[in-house]
Amino acid sequence: MSQTTGSTDKAIVKELDSAARRGYNLDGTKAQRVKRRLTSRPATVFAILITVLWTLPTFGLLVSSFRPAELINTTGWWTAFENWGWTLDNYSEVLLSASSSAPQLGSYFVNSLAITIPVVVFATVLAAMAAYALAWIKFPFAEWVFIIIFALQIVPLQMALIPLLQIFTSTLKPAQEWLHDIIPIIPDETYVQVWIAHTIFGLPLAIFLLHNFISEIPRELMEAARVDGATHGQIFLRIVVPLSVPILASFAIFQFLWVWNDLLVALVFSGGTADVAPLTQRLAELAGQRGQTWQRLTAAAFISLVVPLIVFFSLQRYFVRGLLAGSTKG
Numbered sequence: 581m582s583q584t585t586g587s588t589d590k591a592i593v594k595e596l597d598s599a600a601r602r603g604y605n606l607d608g609t610k611a612q613r614v615k616r617r618l619t620s621r622p623a624t625v626f627a628i629l630i631t632v633l634w635t636l637p638t639f640g641l642l643v644s645s646f647r648p649a650e651l652i653n654t655t656g657w658w659t660a661f662e663n664w665g666w667t668l669d670n671y672s673e674v675l676l677s678a679s680s681s682a683p684q685l686g687s688y689f690v691n692s693l694a695i696t697i698p699v700v701v702f703a704t705v706l707a708a709m710a711a712y713a714l715a716w717i718k719f720p721f722a723e724w725v726f727i728i729i730f731a732l733q734i735v736p737l738q739m740a741l742i743p744l745l746q747i748f749t750s751t752l753k754p755a756q757e758w759l760h761d762i763i764p765i766i767p768d769e770t771y772v773q774v775w776i777a778h779t780i781f782g783l784p785l786a787i788f789l790l791h792n793f794i795s796e797i798p799r800e801l802m803e804a805a806r807v808d809g810a811t812h813g814q815i816f817l818r819i820v821v822p823l824s825v826p827i828l829a830s831f832a833i834f835q836f837l838w839v840w841n842d843l844l845v846a847l848v849f850s851g852g853t854a855d856v857a858p859l860t861q862r863l864a865e866l867a868g869q870r871g872q873t874w875q876r877l878t879a880a881a882f883i884s885l886v887v888p889l890i891v892f893f894s895l896q897r898y899f900v901r902g903l904l905a906g907s908t909k910g
Contacts (some may be wrong), residue, residue: 645670645878652874670879681905692858695771696839699778700832707786712816715795732784741848745788746832748773773849780838829898838887859884
């Protein structure tokens with residue numbers, strides 16, 4: 581027993597000497613050293629400075645949205661307290677006005693929600709199932725499939741816009757019109773094209789991120805479930821999904837923000853009609869050729885920011901956990 585203890589002590593001393601030669605601080609791990617540096621006073625001051633600079637334009641947008649047009653055109657937002665003038669007319673015009681010249685954002689706001697929420701659900705569910713299949717189900721050429729999916733991330737989505745639009749025009753559009761003729765209550769202009777396009781463009785990154793997390797689930801846990809007779813569906817729903825909630829929420833936030841703020845895909849696949857067009861398309865129209873009606877544009881732009889902010893802050897704890905998931909071992 582004493583010989584074993586002596587050899588263990590020698591091994592510990594040897595490991596400590598080796599760590600010292602590699603430059604590690606023996607008073608704490610390397611991760612603790614990095615944490616101390618990131619939480620030091622200079623790092624905190626720098627983080628606060630970056631936060632202020634990043635938030636300043638949004639604050640200026642908020643202040644401008646409550647100012648009348650004449651003040652916006654003649655003075656800067658930072659002089660709002662010197663040139664006093666606050667009003668809610670900008671918000672009433674973009675939300676409540678019945679005039680044809682007003683933005684009337686209500687329907688576009690609903691369109692953005694109707695586009696974004698289903699896309700987030702479709703992309704997250706499909707990516708989670710695909711990631712599980714690639715990580716834990718053995719089938720021919722699984723590694724090559726994952727490599728191809730990974731490579732698709734570097735392909736610009738602009739290259740796929742025209743071919744995908746041609747496919748939709750030749751197949752999906754006639755099917756929608758045929759269904760509308762049979763069941764008139766179903767409109768011929770729907771969100772299906774935008775749903776499919778956004779889901780396709782979001783899947784490569786989603787599968788890659790989720791695969792890296794799901795593949796790190798302990799093999800002993802998966803094998804124990806198989807020994808108990810669990811099927812792949814049961815393992816996915818009862819083990820993989822509960823353990824993957826942080827990374828699923830993180831990707832859902834990314835996907836929500838990307839789809840909500842998207843303009844290019846909406847312009848190509850929505851058809852431009854008010855029945856389907858999202859909020860970003862109406863904001864682009866508000867800018868106009870000469871950039872008039874700044875007071876309406878600032879109010880409408882801040883309204884478009886509200887939902888992403890609510891989503892981010894409500895799921896922030898999942899977002900941080902998802903980003904840190906798999907970054908450290910042990």
